[in-house]
Structures are given as structure tokens and as C-alpha cells.
Amino acid sequence: MVTSGLVVVGVDGSASSLAAVESAAREARLRGASLRVVHAFVWPATHVPIGAWPLGPPEGGIHHMVEHLVAEAVERARKAAPEIDVSHVVVTGEPLTVLEAQSRAAELVVVGSRGMGGFVGLLVGSTAVHLVSHGRCPVLVVREQSSAEGPIVLGVDGSPAGELAVDFAFAEAAFRQADLVALHVWSTWNAPLPPPQDSSQPYANPPGALAAEEKRLLSEAIAGHRERYPEVSVEHQVVHGRTRETLIEASRTAQLVVVGARGRDGFAGLLLGSVSQALLHHAHCPVAVVRGASGPH
Known part of the structure; x- marks a missing residue:
């Protein structure tokens, strides 16, 4: 049973979202689908530099942080299912709005059950709850610890x-x-x-x-x-x-x-x-x- 399509996974760098990435990669492999790693970027309300501080290390700033967490997610996905096609996108916007829009082209959206707070708080539980009500395709909500056994x-x-x-x-x-x-x-x-x-x-x-x-x-x-x-x-x-x-x-x-x-x-x-x-x-x-x-x- 092989299909062709798209699986979308939302990431925020939390342990829960990285577990979601691995599950999403396996779901894409089972379906013969490609995987898209999505990060919703929310502009911080405080004065935090998008790039590195002029007097700080080159790896500082939100831009580098976002690049790092997305790269880590993509690497996790490719390790979990090396044979699938993995792409990534960073979209400016509120997480629920971004993921709802992404769900329009997907056959499955995968998210973590909880995420990070502060600037990067993308997949806190409320987002998962709202997404299952507004998403345009099935939504799979993953926990950090899950078993592949059982019915x-x-x-x-x-x-x-x-x-x-x-x-x-x-x-x-x-x-x-x-x-x-x-x-x-x-x-x-x-x-x-x-x-x-x-x-x-x-x-x-x-x-x-x-x-x-x-x-x-x-x-x-x-x-x-x-x-x-x-x-x-x-x-x-x-x-x-x-x-x-x-x-x-x-x-x-x-x-x-x-x-x-x-x-x-x-x-x-x-x-x-x-x-x-x-x-x-x-x-x-x-x-x-x-x-x-x-x-x-």
C-alpha cells in the first residue's frame, strides 16, 4: 500500500517536537510520501537581535537559533527514514495559522503534545488542541515516549x-x-x-x-x-x-x-x-x- 503525498511536521526545538519529527518521518516512509519540516517564526516582543550581537559570538541571535533547530529536525528525520525526501520551511506567523495553512496540502500533520515556552513556544498543548479542530487533514499528536508495539x-x-x-x-x-x-x-x-x-x-x-x-x-x-x-x-x-x-x-x-x-x-x-x-x-x-x-x- 504505497501512496504519494506530503506529511507535514511542526517543530520548535523541544524534545516533544523532535519525537514528532521521527514519527512523521516513519509515517512518510510508510506512505511513500515526502516530509516537510515546518517552523513557525514569531517575532519576539522584546529587543532580541535577529542576527548576532555586534559584540557577541557569530552564532548568536534568533536567526542562527532557528537555523540550528530546523537543521537538527531535518537530521533527525533523515536518520529515522533515510529513503524519504525531506524539505524544510520557516514561515513567519502564529503556529496555528501556519500549520493550518500547511495542512491544506498535506495528507497528515504531525505535532508534539507539548512544546517550549518563551519566544519559541510553538507547539504548546493548546496549539495541538486547536489544530485538530481547524486542520484540513488528520492530525497526529506525538509524545516523547511512545511504543511501536500493541494494536x-x-x-x-x-x-x-x-x-x-x-x-x-x-x-x-x-x-x-x-x-x-x-x-x-x-x-x-x-x-x-x-x-x-x-x-x-x-x-x-x-x-x-x-x-x-x-x-x-x-x-x-x-x-x-x-x-x-x-x-x-x-x-x-x-x-x-x-x-x-x-x-x-x-x-x-x-x-x-x-x-x-x-x-x-x-x-x-x-x-x-x-x-x-x-x-x-x-x-x-x-x-x-x-x-x-x-x-x-
């Missing part, structure tokens, strides 16, 4: 907006040659009632009807994907519980968690911003957030 966990809510997350997770499992756990979490508060068997008692359903309906929902959500990706081993899990807590716990033994950025509306909202944001902050492995096709929310 890919896909959070399924059965909504039309979540279909792209299902597509992404199956493709990612095929790229990585990993098992896939399709996990659907439900409770009596967010599960739609199945049609009653007795029309004279519209709210009466036999024991287990809700659980059976949720199993059907999961099966229907991934139907067709198993035929398209016969090499991917899929495990169905339907759990009665709390969505955020269940997905965070599942991330302990996963190499990646994939969720949609929005899901069912109203009280039935499973993969709304609160769930994806909770995962970005608390998951124990990288998280990929895939937005639906309905635009920003």
Missing part, C-alpha cells in the same frame, strides 16, 4: 462524521502491519433506543436490547473495511462505560489511538471535542484525530 485502537461512535476516522485507522493498521481494535463505548444515556418489539409498549425492550443494538452499530460502522483491508486483523470491543476513561485506559497498551473530532450530537455525543481533547492530554500513546468533512466546528 491500533479505533474509537467508533457510528456517526457519519466518524467514517473518515474508520478509514484512517484501517489504512494506518495496514501501513504499520498492526492489529486493529475497534472499540465502541456506550451507556444508557447515549445509546439510541432500538425499535420496540411491542408497539403498544413503545418504551419496553427485552433485556440486552441496548447492548445488542450497540454491537450492531459497531459492526455496521466498520462493514466493508475488512474486505478492503483483508490483511488487517480486527477485534470488536463493545464496552458499557464512560467513553473518555475507557479510551484512555485502552491507550496504555496501544501504539496509536484514532478518534474522530466530532460525533453524535446532543447527549449522545461520544467523540465530540471533550473526548478528543481528553485523549490529547491524557492518552498514554500517540493520538490521531480525524475530522469529518463538514468543516470547522
Whole structure:
């Protein structure tokens, strides 16, 4: 399964962003894509020289610092995946705006879960959170410590907006040659009632009807994907519980968690911003957030 395209990674020189570079390089290799290393440069509010101080060392100043951190990121990428094409760009602008613009031409944007403060504070957690809401392609948020072992966990809510997350997770499992756990979490508060068997008692359903309906929902959500990706081993899990807590716990033994950025509306909202944001902050492995096709929310 080889594609051609572009993977973008945002860097700020932090350990988290350098881990993101290595992950992005591997993702580009798996996809047969090129990699673009992007640094968003924000002009400092204080009087800091862009170049070297007249009386200071030649390697001083922000310009040299930016060149150094970008060069380090490019070197990391080439070591992680020597066979890919790596380019780099420094763009003046606020990080979220820059990365959102870059996402328009990318099939995947990769960022660190947290970054540096001060002048170079590009990928602090808020940027990652906002990017998954405004980016034009899937966003992979990486932590410094992550494992290549374990399955890919896909959070399924059965909504039309979540279909792209299902597509992404199956493709990612095929790229990585990993098992896939399709996990659907439900409770009596967010599960739609199945049609009653007795029309004279519209709210009466036999024991287990809700659980059976949720199993059907999961099966229907991934139907067709198993035929398209016969090499991917899929495990169905339907759990009665709390969505955020269940997905965070599942991330302990996963190499990646994939969720949609929005899901069912109203009280039935499973993969709304609160769930994806909770995962970005608390998951124990990288998280990929895939937005639906309905635009920003």
C-alpha cells in the first residue's frame, strides 16, 4: 500500500517536537510520501537581535537559533527514514495559522503534545488542541515516549462524521502491519433506543436490547473495511462505560489511538471535542484525530 503525498511536521526545538519529527518521518516512509519540516517564526516582543550581537559570538541571535533547530529536525528525520525526501520551511506567523495553512496540502500533520515556552513556544498543548479542530487533514499528536508495539485502537461512535476516522485507522493498521481494535463505548444515556418489539409498549425492550443494538452499530460502522483491508486483523470491543476513561485506559497498551473530532450530537455525543481533547492530554500513546468533512466546528 504505497501512496504519494506530503506529511507535514511542526517543530520548535523541544524534545516533544523532535519525537514528532521521527514519527512523521516513519509515517512518510510508510506512505511513500515526502516530509516537510515546518517552523513557525514569531517575532519576539522584546529587543532580541535577529542576527548576532555586534559584540557577541557569530552564532548568536534568533536567526542562527532557528537555523540550528530546523537543521537538527531535518537530521533527525533523515536518520529515522533515510529513503524519504525531506524539505524544510520557516514561515513567519502564529503556529496555528501556519500549520493550518500547511495542512491544506498535506495528507497528515504531525505535532508534539507539548512544546517550549518563551519566544519559541510553538507547539504548546493548546496549539495541538486547536489544530485538530481547524486542520484540513488528520492530525497526529506525538509524545516523547511512545511504543511501536500493541494494536491500533479505533474509537467508533457510528456517526457519519466518524467514517473518515474508520478509514484512517484501517489504512494506518495496514501501513504499520498492526492489529486493529475497534472499540465502541456506550451507556444508557447515549445509546439510541432500538425499535420496540411491542408497539403498544413503545418504551419496553427485552433485556440486552441496548447492548445488542450497540454491537450492531459497531459492526455496521466498520462493514466493508475488512474486505478492503483483508490483511488487517480486527477485534470488536463493545464496552458499557464512560467513553473518555475507557479510551484512555485502552491507550496504555496501544501504539496509536484514532478518534474522530466530532460525533453524535446532543447527549449522545461520544467523540465530540471533550473526548478528543481528553485523549490529547491524557492518552498514554500517540493520538490521531480525524475530522469529518463538514468543516470547522
